[in-house]
Amino acid sequence: MLQKKICMLGSFSVGKTSLVRRFVESIFSDAYQTSIGVKVDKKVVRVNNEDVTLVLWDIHGEDVYQKIHMSYLRGMSGYLLVIDGTRRQTLEDALALNQRVTQEVAKVPAILVLNKSDLVDEWEIDSARESELAAAGWTILRTSAKTGASVEQVFSQLAAATLAE
Amino acid sequence: MADQAHRRAPTNQTEENPSANNHAYEELRHLIIAPEQEELAGIQERLDDRARRTQDVSSVVAEAISMRRDQHGERALAQALAPTVQETLRESVRRDPHPLADALFPVMGPAIRKSISEALRGMLESFNEALEHSLSARGIKWRIEALRTGKPFAEIVLMHSLLFRVEQVFLIHRHTGLVLSHVVARQVATQDASMVAGMLSAIQQFVHDSFDSKDQESLDSLNVGELEVWIEEGPGAVLAAVIRGHAPSDYRLTMKETLEEIQQRYSSALENFRGDAAPFLSAEELLTRLLAAQHREPAATKKPRAALATIAILGILVLAYFGYSLYLMYEWSRFLHAVRGQPGITVISYDREGGRYHIQGFRDPLAADPNILLTQAGLDPKNAQFDLAPYYSLDDSIVAQRARQLLHPPDGVTLSENHGELQVEGTASPQWISRVQERAPYIAGVASVDTSHLQNSHLLQLNAPKSAVESVILVFPIGRAGLEPGQENTVAQTQKGIRDIVDKANRLGEQTTVELTGHSDSTGIEGTNMLLSQERADNIRDILIRGGVQPTTLHTRGVGTTQPLRPEDTEENRRLNRSVTFRITFTPTASGN
Numbered sequence: 029m030l031q032k033k034i035c036m037l038g039s040f041s042v043g044k045t046s047l048v049r050r051f052v053e054s055i056f057s058d059a060y061q062t063s064i065g066v067k068v069d070k071k072v073v074r075v076n077n078e079d080v081t082l083v084l085w086d087i088h089g090e091d092v093y094q095k096i097h098m099s100y101l102r103g104m105s106g107y108l109l110v111i112d113g114t115r116r117q118t119l120e121d122a123l124a125l126n127q128r129v130t131q132e133v134a135k136v137p138a139i140l141v142l143n144k145s146d147l148v149d150e151w152e153i154d155s156a157r158e159s160e161l162a163a164a165g166w167t168i169l170r171t172s173a174k175t176g177a178s179v180e181q182v183f184s185q186l187a188a189a190t191l192a193e
Numbered sequence: 194m195a196d197q198a199h200r201r202a203p204t205n206q207t208e209e210n211p212s213a214n215n216h217a218y219e220e221l222r223h224l225i226i227a228p229e230q231e232e233l234a235g236i237q238e239r240l241d242d243r244a245r246r247t248q249d250v251s252s253v254v255a256e257a258i259s260m261r262r263d264q265h266g267e268r269a270l271a272q273a274l275a276p277t278v279q280e281t282l283r284e285s286v287r288r289d290p291h292p293l294a295d296a297l298f299p300v301m302g303p304a305i306r307k308s309i310s311e312a313l314r315g316m317l318e319s320f321n322e323a324l325e326h327s328l329s330a331r332g333i334k335w336r337i338e339a340l341r342t343g344k345p346f347a348e349i350v351l352m353h354s355l356l357f358r359v360e361q362v363f364l365i366h367r368h369t370g371l372v373l374s375h376v377v378a379r380q381v382a383t384q385d386a387s388m389v390a391g392m393l394s395a396i397q398q399f400v401h402d403s404f405d406s407k408d409q410e411s412l413d414s415l416n417v418g419e420l421e422v423w424i425e426e427g428p429g430a431v432l433a434a435v436i437r438g439h440a441p442s443d444y445r446l447t448m449k450e451t452l453e454e455i456q457q458r459y460s461s462a463l464e465n466f467r468g469d470a471a472p473f474l475s476a477e478e479l480l481t482r483l484l485a486a487q488h489r490e491p492a493a494t495k496k497p498r499a500a501l502a503t504i505a506i507l508g509i510l511v512l513a514y515f516g517y518s519l520y521l522m523y524e525w526s527r528f529l530h531a532v533r534g535q536p537g538i539t540v541i542s543y544d545r546e547g548g549r550y551h552i553q554g555f556r557d558p559l560a561a562d563p564n565i566l567l568t569q570a571g572l573d574p575k576n577a578q579f580d581l582a583p584y585y586s587l588d589d590s591i592v593a594q595r596a597r598q599l600l601h602p603p604d605g606v607t608l609s610e611n612h613g614e615l616q617v618e619g620t621a622s623p624q625w626i627s628r629v630q631e632r633a634p635y636i637a638g639v640a641s642v643d644t645s646h647l648q649n650s651h652l653l654q655l656n657a658p659k660s661a662v663e664s665v666i667l668v669f670p671i672g673r674a675g676l677e678p679g680q681e682n683t684v685a686q687t688q689k690g691i692r693d694i695v696d697k698a699n700r701l702g703e704q705t706t707v708e709l710t711g712h713s714d715s716t717g718i719e720g721t722n723m724l725l726s727q728e729r730a731d732n733i734r735d736i737l738i739r740g741g742v743q744p745t746t747l748h749t750r751g752v753g754t755t756q757p758l759r760p761e762d763t764e765e766n767r768r769l770n771r772s773v774t775f776r777i778t779f780t781p782t783a784s785g786n
Contacts, residue, residue, distance in 0.1 A: 030468045031387060033369045055384045056392055064399040068370075068391035080468075083371060083391045099398045103369030105468065190468075 031081045032190050034071075034183075035101050037125055038110030039118045040089030043143040046173035047110060048086055051180065061088045066100050073184045080187045090125065098132050105190040106137040108182060113142040113170070114150040119157075137189035138167075141182055145170040311442065334500075341503055357438030360420075362480040363390050364455065364473065365431040366466050370394030373430065373466070373473040376480040393433055397424065425449055427456045429463030434483065451483050525550060528570045535561055536588035538581065550577040557586035559594050585637045587613075592638030599636055600629055606647070613640035620648045623702070623781060651701045652779055655694055659777045662690045662707075666758065667733060669771045672717060674728040684733075687775070688740035694777060695746055703779040707742075709733055711751040714770040715761055719753060727751025733773045 036044045045058065045067075052071040061067040065088040072081050085104070090096050101107070109126055111118040126138070140161060142153060162168055167185065171178045239245050262270050285293055339346040360381045364374040372390035377383050400412040415422040423440065425432040425448045432452045434444075455476055456463070462472040532552070533540050537560025543552040556563070556579075563581070567574045586592075593610040602608055606619035615633050626647055633642040665687050668677050676684070691707055698705045711730030713722035730749035738744050758774070759766035 029470075031371045031470065032468045033371055033391070053385060053388070055388055060392070060395075064396060066395045066399070068388050068395055070385055070388050081387055083387050085370075085391065085395065097398060097402050099402055100395060102398075103366070103371075105369075 029079050029081055030191070031083060032105040032187065033085065033103055034082045034186060034190075035085045035087055035104045035107040036110060037087055037096070037101075037107055037122070037129070038089055038141075039112070039121045042089065042110050042112040042115075042118050042122075043173050044086055044089070044108075044110045047141070047143060047171065047179060047182075048084060050173065050176065051183070052084060061086060065097055071183050073180075073187045075184060075187045075191055080191065082183060082187060090121070096125070098128070101129060101133045104134070104136060105193070106139075106186045108139050108141050108186060110141045110143055111153075113144050113153055114147050116152040119153060137186060137193060139182060139186050139189075140166045140168045142168060142170045143173060145177060146172040146174050311445070337503055337507070341506075357436055357440045357444075359434050359436050359440070359444075359484050361435040362483050363393065363431075363433040363435075364476055364480060365390045365394060365433060366463065367394075367426065367429055367431050369466070369468075371466075371468065371470075373470050374476045374480055376477055376484050378484055390433075393422070393424070394431070397426075397431070423448060425452050427452045429460065430455055432483075447483065451479055455479060524570065524572055528567065528572055531570065532563060532566060535563075535566065537561070537586040537591040538563065539584075539586075548576060551580065552577060553580045554582075555584040555586075556581035557588075557591050558583055559591050559598070560586065587638045592636070596633065596636050596639060600632065610638065613638065614643055615639045615641070616643045616646070618646040620650045620653070623649045623651055627781070649701075649703070649779070649781075652698070652703060655697055655701075655779070658690050658694050662687055662694065662775050662777060665775060666769055667773045668768055669729055669773075671714070671771065672725070674725060674732050676732070684736060685740070688737055688742065691737065691742050691746070691775075691777075692740075695743065698779055699782075702782050704782045705746055706778050706780065707747050708776040708778070709747060709749045710756070710774050710776065711749065712756065712758060712770050712772050712774070713751075713753050714767045715754045715757075716767075723751055723753040725751070726753050729771075729773050 036048065038044050045061070048054070048069055048071070052069045054067075054069045056067050056069075058067060067086045069084040069086060070081060071084055072079055074080070085100055087096055087100055107129070109122045111122045122140075142158075144150075158168060167189070169178050169182050169185070171182055173179065239249070258270065282293065335349045336346060338344075339349045342349070358378060360378045361383060362376050363372060363386065365371070366373050370391045370393075372386045375386035375390070383389075396415070397412045411424070411426050413424050413426075415424070419437055421436045421440070423434045423436060423445065425434075425445070430452065432448055432455070434440075434448060436444075459473060459476065529540065529543060529552075532538055537557035538554065539556075540552060540554040542554070543550060545551075552563070563577075563579050564574045567577055585595075589610040589612070593608050593615070596608050596610065596615055600608065602617070602619075603621055603625060606617060606621050606625075609616045609618075615636070617629055617633075621629075626644065626649060629647070630642060630644060633639050665683060667680055667683065667687075669675065670677055691705075695705045709730040711726035711728070711733075713726045713729075715722075717725070727749065728751070730751055734744075734747045734749050737747060754770070757770045758772060759769050761767045761770060
């Protein structure tokens with residue numbers, strides 16, 4: 029079976045962990061994330077009639093207390109850049125982080141995940157900005173860890189992208 | 194070559210067509226070909242000029258090498274360059290080793306440090322375990338095992354304390370942290386290998402980043418309760434072994450060797466890994482060997498039997514030891530008893546010290562040698578020390594022996610001692626007899642001497658006539674002191690016999706005494722019988738004196754019926770009891786030698 033290392037990046041409390049919790053296999057405690065800055069989970073998706081194991085490195089959100097270990101990203105085949113749609117700042121932080129990643133680590137397929145899509149009233153990212161990002165080449169998906177909307181799609185789409193590489 | 198051909202061609206043409214048109218043609222030709230020719234000349238010049246050619250190649254050499262590597266892989270290029278690189282290094286070291294040493298220093302330092310610290314750690318672990326186990330119940334069991342097998346105790350401790358089981362082995366792609374191969378020992382529950390491998394890589398990177406370790410150093414073991422995770426890192430792959438218990442340090446070496454083999458065998462697969470672990474299926478065999486080779490389960494079924502056998506053997510040994518000790522004690526007591534009963538040896542005390550017996554007492558120089566007694570008893574004389582002071586023993590046998598040593602008895606004489614009286618029996622010369630009588634009382638332990646059974650060898654010739662006289666019985670009628678008639682011849686022979694004996698004895702220096710004993714039968718009154726018997730003896734003495742026997746030789750006594758010669762049951766026996774008998778003794782004369 030094919031395996032791919034996928035990283036999940038994004039600011040603190042954008043819902044990365046919630047995003048994976050319901051949809052992936054997990055054996056490690058969340059405590060790892062706060063202690064060593066990463067927790068490894070697994071997600072098997074089916075792409076072109078073939079199972080692909082995504083080994084998900086759920087990287088702790090960068091904050092004042094903890095920097096991202098860029099070495100955790102080494103060898104990844106793709107990544108999810110998760111932002112909280114209700115907090116615009118998380119998008120800007122994510123884009124800044126993305127720049128560092130492409131410079132310091134690798135240019136690999138990535139998906140911009142706008143999480144918390146169920147909180148429509150509090151949405152802070154307007155469609156113009158979204159179009160702008162799409163124009164810049166981003167694959168953008170709106171998800172809701174709460175309702176489960178599009179979560180499966182995020183993983184299978186990224187898997188397909190890595191296979192196409 | 195091509196250029197020369199170009200040059201020759203126009204020359205040939207001029208020779209063939211020397212006409213005026215030639216000039217125009219030449220001009221045309223010049224117009225058409227000249228730039229090319231100049232270019233060709235320029236190229237020629239560059240090719241001929243070594244300096245320029247070098248300059249040309251130098252500008253592309255790096256790109257060429259890089260392109261070559263991309264096209265055909267590193268191997269061909271590496272093979273081509275290897276001899277030169279080796280030669281270069283050799284030359285560099287020959288000229289000046291310092292630059293290379295300086296370059297290698299940062300690599301060698303940590304490598305040497307690491308190997309030394311690993312060796313020390315292994316040694317400390319073994320030492321600690323040996324200490325820890327030396328006094329426990331298990332330790333005692335192992336000591337017995339060491340005794341049984343004859344192996345050093347330390348080796349037994351190591352053998353047991355190093356019991357371990359490698360439960361899982363992971364082969365992890367170093368760059369991505371993805372699992373390439375994973376093997377599990379039987380009956381071991383496992384978690385998802387891909388996640389575990391990922392997390393291991395994450396932890397390793399975390400440690401690497403967090404503690405700012407150098408490139409060569411990395412996390413090489415994790416402890417989780419009873420489990421240890423040993424990690425060996427290569428350039429392309431990471432080998433992780435999950436071990437229950439304590440693995441010996443040489444297991445690390447086995448891991449290293451396996452990883453090296455994997456690195457070598459799968460170098461291109463590791464480099465080109467894009468998530469497909471299929472090329473590493475064959476590595477499972479190498480990993481399984483790592484699992485199996487060091488899989489040492491205790492042989493539980495054999496142990497009770499072995500322990501029972503050990504206990505039995507020990508029991509037998511202990512019994513044998515005690516049995517032998519008891520036997521030795523018995524032998525010793527028997528020996529001591531024998532020594533105590535030995536004439537001429539007196540044991541005052543004895544004790545045992547460090548397996549040696551110390552015996553104190555006295556010993557007559559004539560007594561038996563105690564060491565010989567020991568040997569005869571089957572005991573080792575080395576185990577005994579005798580401290581015996583010399584003394585004179587009054588033991589009968591020792592006194593007899595002492596007397597024999599001092600008196601030198603001739604053949605035919607026996608000396609024996611009976612409570613202070615030396616008894617001398619046999620036949621000896623009168624000189625020796627007188628020496629015995631003179632000296633024997635001076636011998637320690639001899640109070641008196643009995644020579645009554647010692648015969649003067651010179652008197653042997655008198656034995657026959659003496660017996661003849663002593664066998665004579667002269668008989669008397671009832672109530673009369675005068676001889677019965679018909680005995681005149683006997684009396685005459687007796688007379689002559691006594692005279693001869695006295696004469697011969699005189700010549701041999703012996704004085705003869707003849708005792709005449711008168712007897713009576715039981716008829717009549719006892720008082721009368723006594724007188725009658727005395728009278729009978731006296732009568733015979735008178736007859737002998739008259740026959741020429743010296744009166745001083747003769748002594749008489751009457752015993753009446755007190756010493757009858759015969760029981761008076763017949764008339765003949767009663768007659769023999771009315772008689773006179775003779776007894777002859779000799780004593781050396783005072784002037785005799």
